Amino acid sequence: MSSYATEKKVAVAAVRRACQLTSSVFNKLVKNETLTKGDKSPVTVGDYAAQAVISTMLYNAFPADPIVGEEDAAELREESSAEMRDRIIALANEALTSELGPGDEVSWGVGPGQEKTAVQLLDAIDRGNHPGGPSGRMWTIDPIDGTKGFLRGEQYAVCLSLIVDAQVQVGIIGCPNLLFDPAQPDLGRGVIFVAVKGHGAEQVTLTGANPIPLKIPCFAPSDISFLESVEAAHSSHTFNERVSSLLNITRSPVRMDSQAKYGCLARGDGAAYLRMPTGVGYREKIWDHAPGAILVEEAGGVVTDSRGGALNFGLGRTLGENFGVIAAGRAVHSRVLEAVKTAGMEAKAKA
Numbered sequence: 265m266s267s268y269a270t271e272k273k274v275a276v277a278a279v280r281r282a283c284q285l286t287s288s289v290f291n292k293l294v295k296n297e298t299l300t301k302g303d304k305s306p307v308t309v310g311d312y313a314a315q316a317v318i319s320t321m322l323y324n325a326f327p328a329d330p331i332v333g334e335e336d337a338a339e340l341r342e343e344s345s346a347e348m349r350d351r352i353i354a355l356a357n358e359a360l361t362s363e364l365g366p367g368d369e370v371s372w373g374v375g376p377g378q379e380k381t382a383v384q385l386l387d388a389i390d391r392g393n394h395p396g397g398p399s400g401r402m403w404t405i406d407p408i409d410g411t412k413g414f415l416r417g418e419q420y421a422v423c424l425s426l427i428v429d430a431q432v433q434v435g436i437i438g439c440p441n442l443l444f445d446p447a448q449p450d451l452g453r454g455v456i457f458v459a460v461k462g463h464g465a466e467q468v469t470l471t472g473a474n475p476i477p478l479k480i481p482c483f484a485p486s487d488i489s490f491l492e493s494v495e496a497a498h499s500s501h502t503f504n505e506r507v508s509s510l511l512n513i514t515r516s517p518v519r520m521d522s523q524a525k526y527g528c529l530a531r532g533d534g535a536a537y538l539r540m541p542t543g544v545g546y547r548e549k550i551w552d553h554a555p556g557a558i559l560v561e562e563a564g565g566v567v568t569d570s571r572g573g574a575l576n577f578g579l580g581r582t583l584g585e586n587f588g589v590i591a592a593g594r595a596v597h598s599r600v601l602e603a604v605k606t607a608g609m610e611a612k613a614k615a
């Protein structure tokens with residue numbers, strides 16, 4: 265099985281630069297630097313600039329690889345967005361050219377790069393327009409996952425994955441606001457989760473140091489707690505409550521934005537991640553789950569939809585008919601899946 269050594273190196277370097285960008289943007293973010301997209305969700309200068317940086321670095325290393333990225337530059341190309349566009353270009357160039365120190369080897373082509381023009385950076389954002397599909401190599405970029413958490417100063421994640429023939433091979437999740445070790449808060453914040461199919465999962469610091477292999481522990485029933493979204497619109501809190509009570513879980517759920525939830529699950533901070541749709545019609549996006557799914561699987565866990573089916577990353581930009589997500593260690597997963605089925609039947613009977 266390929267170890268995807270070069271892909272991993274480039275991907276970690278890209279996420280590292282993007283994390284530095286998003287952390288520094290947060291401290292300077294002003295009101296008119298956030299737009300509302302067509303689906304009413306927020307997007308900030310940080311989302312755009314981070315996608316530009318990651319896409320540029322991927323293009324340098326793998327010019328033929330298509331990219332499925334969350335953001336596009338259509339709005340930025342409008343004359344009325346000139347101020348925001350200039351800011352994004354400046355941020356992206358700063359992130360692409362800054363010295364990051366140890367671990368940022370120039371020899372891999374991932375060290376400080378050249379400044380890019382506005383046209384090049386807008387085109388880099390728009391290279392994320394690939395439709396996805398069942399065959400070939402493609403990257404997914406979610407430059408800021410959990411934009412709402414980012415805006416609240418809480419958890420968010422810079423997420424990147426490599427998918428080959430619909431199978432996730434590499435997943436990287438950068439979490440600048442996450443404690444490196446909740447048991448040792450003095451080690452500070454900032455974690456990058458890294459997984460390569462067949463080669464395990466680990467976490468490193470934002471500088472790529474202190475690698476720690478990740479393995480989901482076995483949980484006693486009394487130690488089980490759920491990880492879930494902060495946003496009730498993204499996943500049903502009431503359904504999770506019902507599942508918890510069916511499983512006699514007494515611990516309160518841990519609410520957290522973004523794929524930081526998958527990272528926490530992979531290292532044993534929480535026993536299960538349950539994401540049930542709040543309404544009909546929303547289709548989960550592949551960039552919201554591909555890095556997390558490979559991370560949890562490589563840490564020994566199981567990730568399925570709410571019916572127990574595999575997540576299908578080969579259907580395009582979304583997960584298609586996959587309904588909800590259940591991620592957990594093997595034993596907990598099968599118990600949660602049973603309870604989800606029971607709660608689902610109860611809900612149907614009531615409707």
Ligand SMILES: Nc1ncnc2c1ncn2[C@@H]1O[C@H](COP(=O)(O)O)[C@@H](OP(=O)(O)O)[C@H]1O
Nearest residue numbers: 408409410411412493495497498521522546552
């Ligand atoms: N109605 C909905 N149902 C489920 N997920 C949704 C949703 N609306 C938006 N999302 C997704 O939820 C992601 C955040 O997940 P979480 O709630 O776990 O933090 C968002 O990612 P972005 O923040 O990258 O846009 C977005 O893609």
Ligand SMILES: [Mg+2]
Nearest residue numbers: 305306334411
């Ligand atoms: Mg978004």
Ligand SMILES: [Mg+2]
Nearest residue numbers: 406409410552
């Ligand atoms: Mg997202």
Ligand SMILES: [Mg+2]
Nearest residue numbers: 334406408409
């Ligand atoms: Mg996003």
